[in-house]
Amino acid sequence: MKAVLFSFFFVLLLLNPGLFAQTDIPQVVIKTLDGKQFNTAEIDNDGKAIILSFWALWCKPCQKELDAFNENYQDWHDETGVKIYAVSIDDSRSTARVMPMVNGKGWEFEVLLDPNGDFKRAMNVNMIPHTFLIDGDGKIVEQHTSYFEGAEYELYEKVKKISGIE
Amino acid sequence: MRKVFSIVFLLSFFYSYSQDFIEKAQVNGSFQLDGQYYHADNAIGINDSTIDGRKLGLNGFGNISYTLGKFSAGVRYEAFLTPIAGFDPLQQGNGVPYMWASYQSDFIGVTVGNFYEQFGNGLILRTYEEWTLGYDNSLNGMKLVIRPATGITVKAVYGSQRYYWQKFENGNRGIVRGLDAEIDLNSTIKGWESAPIRVIFGASGVSKYQKDSDPLFNLPENVSAFAGRMNLSAGKFNFATEYANKINDPSAINNFIYKEGQAVLSSLSFSQPGLGVVLQLKRVDNMSFKSDRGVDGNALDINFLPPINRTHSYSLAARYPYATQPNGEMGMQFQLNYKIPKGSKLGGKYGTGVAVNFSQVNDIVRNPINDTTPVNSQGTLGYESDFFKVSDHIFFRDLNIEINKKFSRKWKAVVQYMNLYYDIATIEGHAGEEPVKANIGLVDVTYNISNRNSLRLELQGLFTEQDDGDWAAAMLEYTIAPTWFFTIADQYNYGHPDKSQQNHYYAFSLGYVKQASRIALTYGRQSEGVICIGGVCRQVPASSGLTISLSTSF
Numbered sequence: 001m002k003a004v005l006f007s008f009f010f011v012l013l014l015l016n017p018g019l020f021a022q023t024d025i026p027q028v029v030i031k032t033l034d035g036k037q038f039n040t041a042e043i044d045n046d047g048k049a050i051i052l053s054f055w056a057l058w059c060k061p062c063q064k065e066l067d068a069f070n071e072n073y074q075d076w077h078d079e080t081g082v083k084i085y086a087v088s089i090d091d092s093r094s095t096a097r098v099m100p101m102v103n104g105k106g107w108e109f110e111v112l113l114d115p116n117g118d119f120k121r122a123m124n125v126n127m128i129p130h131t132f133l134i135d136g137d138g139k140i141v142e143q144h145t146s147y148f149e150g151a152e153y154e155l156y157e158k159v160k161k162i163s164g165i166e
Numbered sequence: 167m168r169k170v171f172s173i174v175f176l177l178s179f180f181y182s183y184s185q186d187f188i189e190k191a192q193v194n195g196s197f198q199l200d201g202q203y204y205h206a207d208n209a210i211g212i213n214d215s216t217i218d219g220r221k222l223g224l225n226g227f228g229n230i231s232y233t234l235g236k237f238s239a240g241v242r243y244e245a246f247l248t249p250i251a252g253f254d255p256l257q258q259g260n261g262v263p264y265m266w267a268s269y270q271s272d273f274i275g276v277t278v279g280n281f282y283e284q285f286g287n288g289l290i291l292r293t294y295e296e297w298t299l300g301y302d303n304s305l306n307g308m309k310l311v312i313r314p315a316t317g318i319t320v321k322a323v324y325g326s327q328r329y330y331w332q333k334f335e336n337g338n339r340g341i342v343r344g345l346d347a348e349i350d351l352n353s354t355i356k357g358w359e360s361a362p363i364r365v366i367f368g369a370s371g372v373s374k375y376q377k378d379s380d381p382l383f384n385l386p387e388n389v390s391a392f393a394g395r396m397n398l399s400a401g402k403f404n405f406a407t408e409y410a411n412k413i414n415d416p417s418a419i420n421n422f423i424y425k426e427g428q429a430v431l432s433s434l435s436f437s438q439p440g441l442g443v444v445l446q447l448k449r450v451d452n453m454s455f456k457s458d459r460g461v462d463g464n465a466l467d468i469n470f471l472p473p474i475n476r477t478h479s480y481s482l483a484a485r486y487p488y489a490t491q492p493n494g495e496m497g498m499q500f501q502l503n504y505k506i507p508k509g510s511k512l513g514g515k516y517g518t519g520v521a522v523n524f525s526q527v528n529d530i531v532r533n534p535i536n537d538t539t540p541v542n543s544q545g546t547l548g549y550e551s552d553f554f555k556v557s558d559h560i561f562f563r564d565l566n567i568e569i570n571k572k573f574s575r576k577w578k579a580v581v582q583y584m585n586l587y588y589d590i591a592t593i594e595g596h597a598g599e600e601p602v603k604a605n606i607g608l609v610d611v612t613y614n615i616s617n618r619n620s621l622r623l624e625l626q627g628l629f630t631e632q633d634d635g636d637w638a639a640a641m642l643e644y645t646i647a648p649t650w651f652f653t654i655a656d657q658y659n660y661g662h663p664d665k666s667q668q669n670h671y672y673a674f675s676l677g678y679v680k681q682a683s684r685i686a687l688t689y690g691r692q693s694e695g696v697i698c699i700g701g702v703c704r705q706v707p708a709s710s711g712l713t714i715s716l717s718t719s720f
Contacts, residue, residue, distance in 0.1 A: 035404075130682065
């Protein structure tokens, strides 16, 4: 069985090497902060760039990254129209604390809940923070794991590039 | 080899006849390898016999998935040869424990093979995976999801659970079957879409089948559990509650008593920009639910009983983490998040973040079922418990205050104080040990040298008379965004009651990150402790040596 599966992928790769690149956002049903179901296919920004970031309450670097995004969000949005989605992978031990924390921090972007990691797995996220940059056609063009102070500037350069603003 | 040829043949066939199969498809995946090389370090109690020849621990996995429109399939390969210190020895092995194929449309979704699922908060069913803990209770079977109308979701699952590398055969563990339905009234009922109140109801049932071959007791072979939940939101308020009940399920965890089990989890929150408040209550009574009644470790859990206290991120604050007591507990949690506005005296130029969190968990009250039977006697109804009564026995209490402040473009800091009560005898099973009462303080200061270069200093202190006594920790980190990091850290157990154990646990790390790939190397000592993520904990023994971690996604 293993041999079959591995040869399957191997042959696929031979036939089309270009296939090994994440492009579309997978469709997974997760939740909004008020408990409503949300299909990730609805992640959309009218043909403009999207930043999608996986985070959790227990992850300090994630919050530092999102704080940095939030500080710049107004400017970034005015210049490029970029939209930010922050997907919390907190499970039921802490989902109740997500909304108060988001509001308490004054974050102004969309926050979604992925309490059993379904979207995280579909996006192949091993460690958080893990941030994706999605272009106006809904294709994933960049991804980055970890956050270090100042990484937001480089990310924003890329946002400008795909938005056609240099 | 013949199989390989047949696949090649089949694919060439597909390739000729259906270009879509190849060209419109996507293949994605991720890999991770965590390795540790151990050496003897007598000062912290590690000698050649503790290492026992296992000088190298290697945990690795690779995920690959294939997607073509509504169809997807994938595999995960894992190899623990040998597992890193602290992982269950049963983890040793290699193979493909996880493979699946699925079709998802708006109306129906079908998954065959291994899968993860959660009903509501998970009080009666949750399968998930936590790599850093070596935890995986995935179901191997089928999952069906139907959305008959907007706002209505019905899920059905059945299968057997993963138990390390042990194959499911001859009823060597139980079978799990479950059904869940959820209705979002505002999406379902015409005209309610923009109503001021949003109402969601959910109900689920799970049944476990395990053959009874006990020579002594007549055990239930089919154990069922039910749960109902509700989520109400109106403007700035949100109320969520879930109640679960399980019929009698004598097991190794509850000492084979025939009592029913129950769990409740409720939360009420209020939030508006700049302010968030949440109060959460929980009661658990005899609610361990495993697909093998004989297992008492961290495995084969069908349900998930979330500990609701805060999960701390800084090392000393996280030194004494709580774990849910499935046999009974009553807990509460309160959190307040507030942002002192920009421009005010305390808020300064950027605003100041304040978070206050309090949680406490006590035991439930257990009364004997009659005058002659001691509480929790094997083979009896166990005990009676008043739903609203709280025992004086405190398992855990945590009061913490965190202040987050940005001073300028160059400087920012986090300050945290925490007061902790930790019943180590119950939580870690160290019978007879005194509860740990500790005060913990920490500061985390960041200085941005330039846009891309920054320095971060963490100073922490943990002060207690119990367990290993006082600790101090310091860490300095230098990062070059978005690529490099270097850290030097030391944890010093200067207050250990035994002077010869007053050790330094130093470590040096460096790492390189490029896009979704990360390589990190650490050399040094790791102190003994507990790592908890998502409600499951793993004891980490003291170790000394070199650690490497490699991770990539594509």
